Amino acid sequence: MKKIVTIVAMMVITTLFASALEIAKVGKKAPAFKLKDYKGNEHKLTDYEGSYVVLEWINYDCPFVKKHYESKNMQKLQKEFTDKGVIWLTICSSAKGKQGNFTESEIDKRRKDYKSAETAYLIDESGEVGKLYNAKVTPDMVVISPNQEVIYLGAIDNIPSADQEDIERAENYVEQALNSAMKGEPVKVKSFKPYGCSIKYAGK
Amino acid sequence: MKNFIFLIAAITLFISYNLKAEDSDNLVKLDIYSNVKQIQVGSDFFIAIKLDVAEEWHIYWKNPGDSGLPTEVKWTLPKGVEADGGLIWQVPERIAWSGMVNYGFEHDVYLIQKFKTSRLIDAESLKIKAHVNWLICKEKCIPQDKKIEISIAVGEMFEKSEYSKMIQDLLASAPKQFKSTKSYFKSDDENLEVKLTDMPSDVAQIIDLYLITDSVTDNTVNAKVENGNNKATAKFKLSPYLDVVPAEIELLVLYKDKNGNNKSYETIIKNSK
Numbered sequence: 092m093k094k095i096v097t098i099v100a101m102m103v104i105t106t107l108f109a110s111a112l113e114i115a116k117v118g119k120k121a122p123a124f125k126l127k128d129y130k131g132n133e134h135k136l137t138d139y140e141g142s143y144v145v146l147e148w149i150n151y152d153c154p155f156v157k158k159h160y161e162s163k164n165m166q167k168l169q170k171e172f173t174d175k176g177v178i179w180l181t182i183c184s185s186a187k188g189k190q191g192n193f194t195e196s197e198i199d200k201r202r203k204d205y206k207s208a209e210t211a212y213l214i215d216e217s218g219e220v221g222k223l224y225n226a227k228v229t230p231d232m233v234v235i236s237p238n239q240e241v242i243y244l245g246a247i248d249n250i251p252s253a254d255q256e257d258i259e260r261a262e263n264y265v266e267q268a269l270n271s272a273m274k275g276e277p278v279k280v281k282s283f284k285p286y287g288c289s290i291k292y293a294g295k
Numbered sequence: 296m297k298n299f300i301f302l303i304a305a306i307t308l309f310i311s312y313n314l315k316a317e318d319s320d321n322l323v324k325l326d327i328y329s330n331v332k333q334i335q336v337g338s339d340f341f342i343a344i345k346l347d348v349a350e351e352w353h354i355y356w357k358n359p360g361d362s363g364l365p366t367e368v369k370w371t372l373p374k375g376v377e378a379d380g381g382l383i384w385q386v387p388e389r390i391a392w393s394g395m396v397n398y399g400f401e402h403d404v405y406l407i408q409k410f411k412t413s414r415l416i417d418a419e420s421l422k423i424k425a426h427v428n429w430l431i432c433k434e435k436c437i438p439q440d441k442k443i444e445i446s447i448a449v450g451e452m453f454e455k456s457e458y459s460k461m462i463q464d465l466l467a468s469a470p471k472q473f474k475s476t477k478s479y480f481k482s483d484d485e486n487l488e489v490k491l492t493d494m495p496s497d498v499a500q501i502i503d504l505y506l507i508t509d510s511v512t513d514n515t516v517n518a519k520v521e522n523g524n525n526k527a528t529a530k531f532k533l534s535p536y537l538d539v540v541p542a543e544i545e546l547l548v549l550y551k552d553k554n555g556n557n558k559s560y561e562t563i564i565k566n567s568k
Contacts, residue, residue, distance in 0.1 A: 114535070152435060153436060154430075154436055154438050155436075190434050222394070227361045228361070228362045244535070244536065245536045251364055252364065253364070253430065254438075280538060281538055282535070282536045282537065282538045283536060284510035284534065286362075286364065287362060288362060288435070288436040289392075289393065289397075291434060292393050292394065294393065
């Protein structure tokens, strides 16, 4: 009997672990996480059930991130959709001492300079959440539906470049996914390989 | 006094800015070569662009892998000169780090283009201009570009340049183009399987396959290659970002020939569906 209990317990633990480590996939439940924002407030993905959520991986010093911030493209999207009730979580997975990992005052300054309009700027120094969402580059975007299903995963748009001039003629897949989903229409492009700088995770 | 401090500050800033600019300017040394010094109208020639990459940095192949951008060459050509075929790339290095895989070049690399000329050219020389764009990364990434040009004389006689042998050797070691007629691939929800059933006659053993078509397979998972009698199978994991499986894919196949030399070929194969 004891043996059976142990086996069942082990199976339960294995299942729990397996589900905890399930990597984000389009059409599947968005992996749950909790992170602190750069001011120290905790945010849980499940807190935002009932709203659309956008995840945006960031590294202010990456030229591809600069492309979308210096052109105000990213802030415009943030503003447009947070005004419509979307929760926009910017996540930094740069490890301590690596490019993109900034102090609180530096983040304050950059946010102010760029007039960014995200809901929160979250710190993921361990890289755990980045890896859970298979984020490899900045920027990398995820759109999550109100019932917490991943509906878009990947690049912000379809022109991989660091050139601001390309933004106007690019198709913005985050905007398309949100607009289609909000109208109850199917999302046309559900995934597109993200382009950018590699995320500076801990270790080599 | 206040002015003086301001001046010192300005000079320091100026110097440090210039040092910084100069540092990143020297990360790639660009050169351009031709295999000919003088051509006769109507003949072909090759131009090689050398990118000499600073130590510890890398630039990217035509499929950059998980991050980065492909290196690009845009040509400005005189009347009567036309590129013949695509850019000829060397075999890239597989750069694995921090859970990611990139395809690129950590040392120097030559990008070669074949050109053909029209018999109607009426000029004494041809100026070939190249605008080269690349992204160079170490921990940080810097997008850069530079313009470079070369002139080739037009005359009665064909005259080799001193780089003719170098370009000939580079072409000999570059991947060959092979037209597959029977090879194909198939895929399910997770994996993609390549079946090479026709290949160049000197292949003894397939070593590895890189996809030239971007975003199809997961770069972090190595292809599992099995060699058979004049055929080979390679299994890949599909990329998590793949939306629709393409009708055809382009491959770089690395192999050993019957004398044990490392060789490679590029080919396009079709989806069996």
